Amino acid sequence: MSVAEATLEQRPQEQDYLWTLNFGPQHPATHTTLRLVLKLDGERVVDAVPDIGYLHSGFEKIGEHLDYNQYVTVTDRMNYISPLANNVAWHGAVEKLLGIEITPRCKYIRTIIAELARISDHLLSTGAMGLDTGAFTFFLYAFYQRERLYDIFEALCGARFTNSYTRVGGVMHDMTPLVVQKIRAFVKSFPETLDDMEKLVNRNRIFVDRMKGVGLLSKEEATNMSATGPVARASGVTRDLRKDEPYLAYADFDFNICCAKAGDCFARYYVRMAEMRESLRIVAAAIENIPSGPANVGVDERTALPTKQQVYQTIEGTITHFELVMQNRGFTVPNEETYSAIEAPNGELGFYLAGDGSNVAYRARCRPPSFIHFALFPQLIRGHTLSDVVAVLGSLNIIAAELDR
Amino acid sequence: MPAKPETIAALAARFAGLSASEFRGDTRVVVLKDSLLAAMQHLKSDGKFDLLVDVTCVDYLNYRDARDRFGLVYLLANTVTNERLTVRSFLNEPDLTVPSMVPLWSGANWLEREVYDMFGILFDGHPDLRRILMPNEFAEFPLRKDYPLQGRGERHNFPVLKRNQA
16 A cells, blocks of 8 residues: 555544645646645645636537638647648548548658657657756756757648648648758757656656656556557557558658557556657658659649749649639538548647548537546546646646647 | 558458448448447557547537437547558437446546536446536536527626635
């Protein structure tokens, strides 16, 4: 029996000296707007009740009023730490519903940006874990590299934060040589920073003591509670959609799935650090092997928006642009429902789409990994101390904008 | 990966009124509301669908040729064979009660709360069926098709608390 369980047994819950602490919605360690009501016995957390909804903005309702290309701007704002992964997930789902097969070049481009988004997400989540447990230098190392990723995204699509890079049937525009050059430079220099980061905290007594054995999640519980992604993999679940249901170009690359058995905060940190190296391997292989050819599916098929050059200089381009942009025309959508998911940095990010023939989704349900992982929180924190709240919260990587949508 | 034909056949043999279909690699079955819990129990124990990926709902109020008002959607996955199965069940007013799946998959807890919050579907046997995203005072179900995008003025009439009232 652990110390935590023993304490809980000695002190029954009906004791009236339990103290209620309101944690959030505005608190620096929640990082975003979420609220926890903690029931404390001294410093031990007896129970935690999450209260969410502070950032609810009706994204799913908006999805029923914006067309398939417009809604990508809303997906940026769900998990704003890795917006490119959300873009890829959204348009992957739309293309499945519409039955569009994207070009090999586009598959590679989307794979690269999804993996860069994973690195950027894991840098933030591990960095913030360090920040919350007292390793400020670690956080600065991580954020410097995130700035470099933002530079890449800026060169890619003009926006640093809310990228909206994908389109139905392709991407906003093809990668320029400058982007390829920047990604190559990043691939070359990033492992050094990863080494530095690992040297800083992996054997750091303060960090390890605060992470190890805290927030234990067993393999059975993880699956039963619908956990996916790094949270489940840190508990020994080997599920990774990139291997299990290879989408985009993942079948072409050699990479490992990173798992741990411990299921504590340290395992979740460790899995994320290891995943960054594997993502980097995928990016390094993909950037050297991008197939040539068009990035968007042909203009003649009336699926992707034509480039401005095609619109102004060819009659086919003008017609396609008109057909796609006018409200009463647009895509051919079946009266059907599909579900499509990708392995987003945080877990399985899927969209359940119902089409009704118009170019607006009838129902656009998002399966948000943060929402499902936050439901685990009370179970993970029970019996631990107040200072462990931030460690567990950081290791789950809760993004409130995705949590509440 | 679509579910194996044997899985669907075993389910169809046990439950009458079940219809299966496939679209773009998704296998879907429609289960009658009365046999929903039994069918899910069967899928969990015999079909080994150990992961409940998502629970959601679609309001078919304005949908062309729709006969039922609500369609509940359960997305299941098997973490060993990677099969996926979509289980749907239709509901009509006034009886919007279905059995809760929390005893089978604990992950259904918040997902069902969200469906209740957004569509007003009641889950029988749910341990904690409260609103989750909308405030408790909110009286309507915002993702229903008869609720307007801009709301019905709740935002403008929201009570503002003074510091001494809080």
